Amino acid sequence: MVLKKIYTLVFLRNEKKILLGLKKRGFGINKWNGFGGKVEQNESVIEAAIREMKEECCVTVKKDDLKSVGQLEFTFEGDPVMMDVRVFSGVVYYGTPTETEEMAPKWFTYDSIPFDDMWPDDRLWFPYMLNNKLFYGKFHYKDLDTISNYDIRELKSM
Numbered sequence: 001m002v003l004k005k006i007y008t009l010v011f012l013r014n015e016k017k018i019l020l021g022l023k024k025r026g027f028g029i030n031k032w033n034g035f036g037g038k039v040e041q042n043e044s045v046i047e048a049a050i051r052e053m054k055e056e057c058c059v060t061v062k063k064d065d066l067k068s069v070g071q072l073e074f075t076f077e078g079d080p081v082m083m084d085v086r087v088f089s090g091v092v093y094y095g096t097p098t099e100t101e102e103m104a105p106k107w108f109t110y111d112s113i114p115f116d117d118m119w120p121d122d123r124l125w126f127p128y129m130l131n132n133k134l135f136y137g138k139f140h141y142k143d144l145d146t147i148s149n150y151d152i153r154e155l156k157s158m
């Protein structure tokens with residue numbers, strides 16, 4: 001049977017900047033990323049995305065304000081479980097991005113995205129998101145810093 005876990009990743013953006021969070025603990029610690037995490041058994045993907053935004057940076061987003069922009073599948077050498085990451089983007093949010101135990105939020109202009117302090121796949125698929133193209137990417141990690149192969153393609157619809 002296919003072993004996979006579903007995760008969410010939310011990026012709040014406007015024409016000038018994108019909100020990223022510095023992960024303060026756990027998986028991906030010390031990397032800037034969107035906000036998100038595991039989808040629990042008792043919730044939908046969109047409900048998980050909304051929950052994680054609230055938990056990780058105290059911001060409220062509404063279902064209709066989140067657009068599904070892509071899907072990322074991550075596999076790891078020696079690990080049977082694939083990470084199925086559903087990526088969302090939105091402009092409208094309520095509240096003020098606030099640091100939590102999990103994440104330290106910060107707005108970045110598009111010319112200052114800290115790719116050297118992000119997951120190595122980000123520099124490969126961010127151009128699709130930033131150009132408002134839908135995308136589907138598959139990345140195989142040899143180790144947590146090294147992508148051994150990948151494939152990414154634009155989608156016509158999600």
Ligand SMILES: Cc1cc(-c2ccco2)c2oc(N)nc2c1
Nearest residue numbers: 007008009033074085119121122
């Ligand atoms: C291997 C990996 C995992 C994640 C992740 C964990 C939880 C949500 O996403 C990533 O996120 C990004 N941007 N690259 C990523 C690589």
